[in-house]
Amino acid sequence: MIKRYRILADYHQFYLWDHGESPDAPTDYTEADTVLRIKAAPFVVVVQPExxxxxxxxxxxxxxxxxxxxxxxxxxxxxxxxxxSGKLEIHECTGGSIDILTVPAGTYRVRAHHGGLRTLSDDGLDGNDHYRIVLWPAPFADIAVLKQYVDPSAGS
Structure with a gap:
């Protein structure tokens, strides 16, 4: 199943969570969390767009x-x-629910791909950034960064 959305990433985040659990999104962010661009808590994964x-x-x-x-x-x-619950909810940070997808109940791995990050305007309002989220059944594992983005303007 492939679905396409336009999601308001208010506060640089949107959520994937279990609709049956309706968890609270984490609020305890560190600088390390923002560098990872992903955060997990029970029944929720936070994706952090640019x-x-x-x-x-x-x-x-x-x-x-x-x-x-x-x-x-x-x-x-x-x-x-x-x-x-077998119900994946895609939810905006300050908006509401975007969609609820039915999946087999279980534990999933969520891979968040971030592309076009270098296309952002200086004020960060415009750009051709885009995001691909892939989920598949998998045993629980810690957060892993497969490719780390380093902002070329960082430290300048």
Whole structure:
């Protein structure tokens, strides 16, 4: 299943969570969390886009792990998400629910791909950044960064 969305990434975040649990999104962010661009808490994964605006997001649900293809992406990170209800909710930070997708109940791996990060305007309002989220059934594992983005303007 592949779905495409335009998601308001207010406060540079949107959520994937278990609809049955309706968890609270984490609020205890560290600088390390922002560098990872992904954060997990029970029944929720926070994806942290570069822009604090509406961004294009593709969500793909698979039966098995996809190939790791890093070349086309600026940043790729993974986290685990428990979906005991079998209802994956995609939710904006300050908006509401975007969609609820039915999946087999269980634990999933969430791989967040961030692309076009170097296309942002100086004020961060415009750009061609885009995001691909892939989920597949997998045992629980810690957050992993497969490719780390380093902002070329950082430290200047």
């Amino acid at each position: 822009r604090n605006m509406e961004v294009p997001v593709t969500v793909e649900i698979r039966d098995e792990a996809p190939e790791v293809a890093l070349a086309a992406w600026d940043h790729v990170a993974e986290a685990s998400l428990a979906l005991p």
